[in-house]
Amino acid sequence: MKFFNFFTLYAKRTVRDRMFFLIMFLFPMLLIWLLGSAFSGLMGDSGTEGEVVVSANLIYTVEESSHMSDLFTEHMTEDNEFFTMTRHNDIKIGEEKIRRNEYDAYVIVGRDKITVYKNSYYNFSSSMGELIIKAFADDYNLMYEIAVTDPSKLSQEESISGRRFTEEISFDRQRMPRAIDYYGVTMSTMFMFYGVIFLGTYFAGNRQNKTEDRIKASPASILSYQWGTALGNIVLIVLQAVVIISAGILIFNIYWGEALGISMLVILGEIIMISSLGTILGLTFKSENAVAGISQVAIPAIVFLGDGYTQIGGTGVILAIKKISPMYWINHGLFDAIYLNEYKTAFISIAISLGVAAVCTLVVALLNRNRRTEDE
Amino acid sequence: MIIECRGLEKSYKNIKALKGLDLSIQEGTIYGLLGPNGAGKSTFINIVAGLVRADAGSLSVAGKSIPGESNAVKKKMGFVPQDLAIYEDLTAYENISFFTSLYGLSGKEKRKKVEKALEFVSLTDRKKDLVKTYSGGMKRRLNLACGICHEPEILFLDEPTVGIDPQSRNHIMESIRKLNKNGMTVIYTTHYMEEAESLCDRIGIIDHGKIIAEGTLDDLQKIISENELLFIEATGDIGALTGKISKTVGILEAYAEENGILVKHNGQKGILENIIKHATDTGSEIHSMESRRPNLEDVFLSLTGRTLRD
Numbered sequence: 001m002k003f004f005n006f007f008t009l010y011a012k013r014t015v016r017d018r019m020f021f022l023i024m025f026l027f028p029m030l031l032i033w034l035l036g037s038a039f040s041g042l043m044g045d046s047g048t049e050g051e052v053v054v055s056a057n058l059i060y061t062v063e064e065s066s067h068m069s070d071l072f073t074e075h076m077t078e079d080n081e082f083f084t085m086t087r088h089n090d091i092k093i094g095e096e097k098i099r100r101n102e103y104d105a106y107v108i109v110g111r112d113k114i115t116v117y118k119n120s121y122y123n124f125s126s127s128m129g130e131l132i133i134k135a136f137a138d139d140y141n142l143m144y145e146i147a148v149t150d151p152s153k154l155s156q157e158e159s160i161s162g163r164r165f166t167e168e169i170s171f172d173r174q175r176m177p178r179a180i181d182y183y184g185v186t187m188s189t190m191f192m193f194y195g196v197i198f199l200g201t202y203f204a205g206n207r208q209n210k211t212e213d214r215i216k217a218s219p220a221s222i223l224s225y226q227w228g229t230a231l232g233n234i235v236l237i238v239l240q241a242v243v244i245i246s247a248g249i250l251i252f253n254i255y256w257g258e259a260l261g262i263s264m265l266v267i268l269g270e271i272i273m274i275s276s277l278g279t280i281l282g283l284t285f286k287s288e289n290a291v292a293g294i295s296q297v298a299i300p301a302i303v304f305l306g307d308g309y310t311q312i313g314g315t316g317v318i319l320a321i322k323k324i325s326p327m328y329w330i331n332h333g334l335f336d337a338i339y340l341n342e343y344k345t346a347f348i349s350i351a352i353s354l355g356v357a358a359v360c361t362l363v364v365a366l367l368n369r370n371r372r373t374e375d376e
Numbered sequence: 377m378i379i380e381c382r383g384l385e386k387s388y389k390n391i392k393a394l395k396g397l398d399l400s401i402q403e404g405t406i407y408g409l410l411g412p413n414g415a416g417k418s419t420f421i422n423i424v425a426g427l428v429r430a431d432a433g434s435l436s437v438a439g440k441s442i443p444g445e446s447n448a449v450k451k452k453m454g455f456v457p458q459d460l461a462i463y464e465d466l467t468a469y470e471n472i473s474f475f476t477s478l479y480g481l482s483g484k485e486k487r488k489k490v491e492k493a494l495e496f497v498s499l500t501d502r503k504k505d506l507v508k509t510y511s512g513g514m515k516r517r518l519n520l521a522c523g524i525c526h527e528p529e530i531l532f533l534d535e536p537t538v539g540i541d542p543q544s545r546n547h548i549m550e551s552i553r554k555l556n557k558n559g560m561t562v563i564y565t566t567h568y569m570e571e572a573e574s575l576c577d578r579i580g581i582i583d584h585g586k587i588i589a590e591g592t593l594d595d596l597q598k599i600i601s602e603n604e605l606l607f608i609e610a611t612g613d614i615g616a617l618t619g620k621i622s623k624t625v626g627i628l629e630a631y632a633e634e635n636g637i638l639v640k641h642n643g644q645k646g647i648l649e650n651i652i653k654h655a656t657d658t659g660s661e662i663h664s665m666e667s668r669r670p671n672l673e674d675v676f677l678s679l680t681g682r683t684l685r686d
Contacts, residue, residue, distance in 0.1 A: 005477045013465055210461040214522065217425040217455040218478035219447050 002220040006228030007235075014198055014236055024198075024240045028191040029247060035187065036180030036252065039310075056083040056129035060107040061094050068140060069109045076136060083132055105129035125176075127340055177255065177339065184254030185338070186308040188244045189330050192237055192270055193299050196278040199233040200291035203282020222368055226283075230275045237271045257338030266333045266346050269353030273326060276360035283367050306331050326352055378403040378530060378561050379424070384433035386419050386585075393419040395585035396433065401563060401578075406556050408576030409565040410672060416585040417565035418458060421534045424563075425455045438529065451479065454528035454560075458535045460515050461522070464508040468499050468518050471507060472525045479526035493525040496551060513544025520548060530561045537571065549575055569672035581676055588679050596675050604643050605668050608651065609636040612660030620654040631677060640678065 014020050060077075062069045077085045088094045091108065098106040098117050104126040106117040116133045118126040177185075203226075206212040215225050241264075248254035256263055281291045303309060306327025312318075322328045326349070333349035336342040377400045384397040394416045401407045409417045422428045424437060426446045435442045437449045462471050472490045481489060494500045497517035502510070507518060520536060533552065537545045552575060556562050566572055572579050573593055581589040581596070589596055610617060614632050621637060622630040626644030630637055641647050648665070655662045670678075 002478060002480075005474060009463075009474055012470075013463065016465055209463075210457050210459040211463060213422075213425075213427055213457050214455060214461040214475060215478065216427050217450060217453070218475070219450045219480065220478040 003224040003228040003231075005220075006225050007232045010199075010202060010229045010232030011236060014202070014232070017198075020198060020236075023194055024191060024237075025243060028187050028244050029251075031191075032180065032183050032187045032248060032252060032254070035183040036178070039179035039183070056104045056125040056132065057086075058083055058105050058107055058129045058132075059086045059088055059094055059097055059103040060109060061088055061091050062109045063091070064111040066111045068112060068114075071140065072109050072114070072136065076132075083129060105133070107133055127336060127342070131340060131342060177335070180252050181255045184248045184252060185256075185334050186303075186306075186331055188241065188248065189267070189270060189306075189327060189334070190299070190303045190308050191244070192241055192267070193274055193303065193327070194295075195233055195237040195240070195271070195274045196281065196299065197292055197295045198236075199230065199275055199278030200281035200285075200295060201288040202229065202233075203279060204285050204288045204291045207282075207286055208288060226279060226364060226368075230279050233275045233278060234271055237274060238268070241267050241271065255338065257341075259337050259341065259343070262337045262343055262346050263334050266330055266337070266349050266353075269350040270326070270330050273353040273356045273360075276357040276364075280360045280363055280367075283364060301325075302327050326356060377401060379435075379437050379563070381420075381435040382433055384420070384423065384435060385431045386416075386423065386428065387431055393585055394423075394430070394433075397582070397585060397587060399580060399587060399590075401561065403561050404556070404559060405577040406552065406562040406564060406575055408572035408579040409563065409582055410567065410569060410572045410579055410676070411565075411582035412567055412676075415582045417567075417582055418534055419585075420582075421455075421532050421563070421565060425453065425532060426450060452529040454523040454526065454531040456520050456523035456531070456533045456536050458538060460519050462507055462515065462518055465506060467504050467506055468494060468510075468521070469503040471518060472521050475522040476525040481526060489525055489527065493521040496524070496554075497521040498547070511544075513540045513547070516540050516544055516548060517551075520551060524555065524560075528560065530563070531555060533562065533564045535566055536564075537566070537568070545571075569676070573672055579672065581672070581679065583676075583680050589675065593672070596672060597670050599670075599675055599678065604641055605670050605674060606639040606641060607633075607636060607666050607668055608639060608662055609664045609666075610655065610660050610662045612655070613658045614660065616658040617654055617660045620658060621651055624650045624654070626650075629678070638674070638677070 094106050108115045114137050116130050285291050302325045305322045305325035308327055329349035329352050333346035337346045379401040381399045384394050386394040411417050423430050438452055440449050472493050476486050476489055494503050580587045618630050618632045618637050626647045627641050629640040
């Protein structure tokens with residue numbers, strides 16, 4: 001019951017804050033429109049037509065001749081609507097070409113192993129190229145296993161040498177995101193992240209103005225206070241997500257894919273993570289200004305690394321740093337799900353978000369225990 | 377005794393805020409805890425309110441030990457912190473309603489108590505206005521209302537009149553008397569000796585984390601009433617004059633104050649003549665001399681050698 005009191009108090013106070021509406025509803029819509037318009041033509045836009053056929057431009061090297069490399073050469077090197085495959089025998093030159101972004105992906109076919117190097121700039125063509133090669137490898141493995149264990153189970157059409165591997169791949173829509181589609185996703189996930197500030201400053205503000213003391217002096221438990229307030233934040237940000245996504249679809253015709261359920265799970269994971277981070281910040285720092293200051297520095301950095309403002313590319317260390325940002329996994333998880341029907345990154349993103357939330361919950365529990373014994 | 381504590385100790389890093397505090401407070405009284413800033417008043421209140429834990433010692437409130445039975449005690453307690461612990465972006469009604477609900481009250485019963493608290497602090501006509509539009513005095517009254525809305529048996533007030541106008545101060549003092557008349561035990565911390573003198577049944581003087589004197593106002597005044605107090609209003613070299621007076625036969629102590637010198641003496645003959653002589657010697661001018669009954673400030677000064685505002 002008291003849990004519900006904290007929940008409604010947070011919702012009431014936050015909704016009354018004009019800045020909440022400005023930052024959480026108005027700014028995202030404005031930025032989606034502004035960036036979507038400003039960068040149209042630089043991304044997948046093609047005039048008035050939103051749909052663009054994606055074609056992956058791949059380069060490959062056969063490192064060692066084998067049954068697999070023969071099949072690869074036979075079935076995967078014919079040009080088709082999905083990809084073009086160019087052979088190059090020198091691995092060093094191949095690597096150089098992919099580094100210079102001349103191709104979307106570089107495939108090295110070994111004796112019993114296929115290695116794919118994706119173009120360092122995030123684009124859908126390179127992801128699609130990776131998917132095509134992955135489908136080939138999966139199919140080859142399956143067929144090979146069956147052929148070894150029980151060849152009678154393979155029909156004539158499905159014989160290991162006669163199969164057309166790429167027919168297995170189906171794309172939701174053969175298109176790349178327009179600028180408005182891209183920023184429709186990244187600005188939505190970015191402004192949801194600003195929920196950290198609202199929750200963090202709320203907790204810090206309660207400590208600063210001593211209302212937290214009054215709460216602690218009452219019979220209400222500290223857990224009902226923290227969980228009730230954090231849940232209030234989750235509900236408000238979910239509401240924000242529903243409004244921004246719906247408005248984006250209705251006003252700007254932003255494409256969110258067919259598997260909206262998976263995308264919503266990624267976003268819900270993000271919202272849970274945001275609320276746990278906001279709680280930690282609010283309970284760690286005593287002043288609202290400190291929480292707001294830290295968030296205003298950290299959030300743009302996290303969003304930048306997550307390709308939120310633009311696709312920043314990067315290899316090696318840069319890519320490793322990018323992968324530290326939860327926004328990298330959230331944005332890429334969403335784009336893979338929307339444009340490639342590929343959910344692996346989406347599930348990784350959900351796992352990361354929930355993992356961060358679990359760690360934060362543990363830290364909050366430790367903070368509560370320390371405060372009980374050390375009294376700040 | 378509704379509150380009983382023995383040997384209460386509390387340190388914050390290197391600062392010892394309480395150094396073995398002993399205190400007994402009788403049910404139904406207004407108990408004043410008087411001391412300068414940093415004496416340990418708020419630390420004591422925070423321990424009783426369950427905000428911090430004591431390092432050592434025992435504490436029981438209404439027969440229940442703290443921290444062991446804190447939750448049971450919290451239900452019987454009201455807490456009015458020194459700061460304005462209210463939400464400025466809510467109305468007075470919403471503030472009181474929220475804090476009342478933390479004590480498990482809801483529905484009609486809650487609404488009744490909220491209205492009663494609003495009426496008690498004379499904020500009924502402004503109950504629907506956002507608190508940020510209130511004056512400092514109104515906010516103080518609301519701060520009080522949020523602490524009494526659930527009608528506690530024991531009320532802790534931590535310097536509730538800091539920084540407000542005399543009218544609001546009187547209103548709060550009057551409200552506390554009314555609450556006490558209805559049976560509420562009130563523990564009131566202040567560094568304003570006038571408030572403690574006019575309001576409290578018993579007073580504990582706290583300094584450096586210890587009770588240094590305790591009793592009714594009369595009891596405390598008796599600490600120095602056997603000797604006489606003389607206040608000399610003077611200008612000139614007050615320091616030199618105080619030094620000379622303090623060495624005079626029959627003078628027990630002398631302290632330089634803002635407009636003169638406070639002298640504690642044993643009533644021996646010839647003291648006044650000697651003081652006048654010292655004034656002439658140091659080139660000081662005496663404007664008036666008055667014998668006065670000791671107040672709590674004098675008691676504190678006599679016990680610690682410092683004023684309450686030091």
